[in-house]
Amino acid sequence: xxxxxxxxxxxxxxxxxxxxxxxxxxxxxxxxxxxxxxxxxxxxxxxxxxxxxxxxxxxxxxxxxxxxxxxxxxxxxxxxxxxxxxxxxxxxxxxxxxxxxxxxxxxxxxxxxxxxxxxxxxxxxxxxxxxxxxxxxxxxxxxxxxxxxxxxxxxxxxxxxxxxxxxxxxxxxxxxxxxxxxxxxxxxxxxxxxxxxxxxxxxxxxxxxxxxxxxxxxxxxxxxxxxx
Numbered sequence: 001x002x003x004x005x006x007x008x009x010x011x012x013x014x015x016x017x018x019x020x021x022x023x024x025x026x027x028x029x030x031x032x033x034x035x036x037x038x039x040x041x042x043x044x045x046x047x048x049x050x051x052x053x054x055x056x057x058x059x060x061x062x063x064x065x066x067x068x069x070x071x072x073x074x075x076x077x078x079x080x081x082x083x084x085x086x087x088x089x090x091x092x093x094x095x096x097x098x099x100x101x102x103x104x105x106x107x108x109x110x111x112x113x114x115x116x117x118x119x120x121x122x123x124x125x126x127x128x129x130x131x132x133x134x135x136x137x138x139x140x141x142x143x144x145x146x147x148x149x150x151x152x153x154x155x156x157x158x159x160x161x162x163x164x165x166x167x168x169x170x171x172x173x174x175x176x177x178x179x180x181x182x183x184x185x186x187x188x189x190x191x192x193x194x195x196x197x198x199x200x201x202x203x204x205x206x207x208x209x210x211x212x213x214x215x216x217x218x219x220x221x222x223x224x225x226x227x228x
Contacts, residue, residue, distance in 0.1 A: 002200055002204070005207060006203065006206070006210075009207065009210060009211070013090075013214065018090050018217065020087035020092075020116065020118065021087070021089055021117070021118040022087065022088045022089040023087070023117060023122065023123065023143075023145075023170075024085050024086065024088060024119075024121070024122055024123070025086045025087075025123045025124070025170070025171055026083075026084075026109060026112050026124040027084060027105075027125065027171075028105045029081065029178040030072060030081055031079050031080045031082050031198070032077050032079040032190075033064060033067050033189070033191065033198065034064070035078045036063060036064055036067070062193065064193045066100055066195035067079050067195075067198075068100035068101050068102035070101040070102045079100075079101050079198075080098055080099065080100055080198045081098070081105075082096065082206070083096060083097040083099065083112055084174070085112035085113065085114050087114075088121070090217060091173055091174075091176060091177060091213060092213055093177065094117070095111070095113070097111050097112060098203070109124075109133060120142045120143040121143045121145055122137060122142050122144055122146065123146070123167060124145075124147070124171065125146075126147040126149035126164075129146045129147065129148060129149050133146065134146070146167075147167050147168065147171065148163065148164060180212075180213075185205065185208065190205075
């Protein structure tokens with residue numbers, strides 16, 4: 001139902017001239033939820049897909065067994081990830097997926113590629129870079145602008161670093177989306193229980209962003225410069 005609403009609004013955007021035409025940007029952001037206070041053994045069971053035997057139905061309804069811990073820049077977060085595909089021209093979210101926070105960004109990369117974008121360019125940070133991803137994009141006719149990553153015994157050459165800086169100037173536009181959600185939409189923290197509800201909440205957050213971005217773009221049409 002939510003994806004249908006999202007697609008309907010995408011049709012409105014296309015009718016207004018906001019088709020995806022200049023390539024796409026892929027990224028993910030952590031969406032925290034209330035931390036679960038479980039015993040170590042309970043956490044072990046949950047990671048194995050089990051529910052502790054001594055949890056009553058009422059307790060089970062209050063426990064988020066789908067959220068997971070992940071680390072970023074030395075900090076730890078509990079919750080989910082909002083994976084998005086954004087068009088490079090208008091900064092509108094074209095595709096999205098929700099996963100537990102520990103799922104690696106590259107796991108849903110294929111699901112985020114929008115086939116109707118008129119430009120074959122795909123930008124993403126080095127977390128998405130792999131031989132498999134590069135081959136998938138090449139086989140499908142896309143042009144990879146994914147940042148390269150160095151290895152412990154093989155650092156990036158000067159040319160590769162320069163290429164990454166060029167790619168990052170375009171790729172960084174996707175961070176404006178997450179920044180707007182964080183700073184202008186009340187933050188990304190949600191109070192839901194379970195993956196299904198998190199998908200709805202995060203999907204509505206993405207749809208609301210698109211509505212607000214659309215207002216910015218159409219305001220620019222009326223003579224006031226649109227937001228960059």
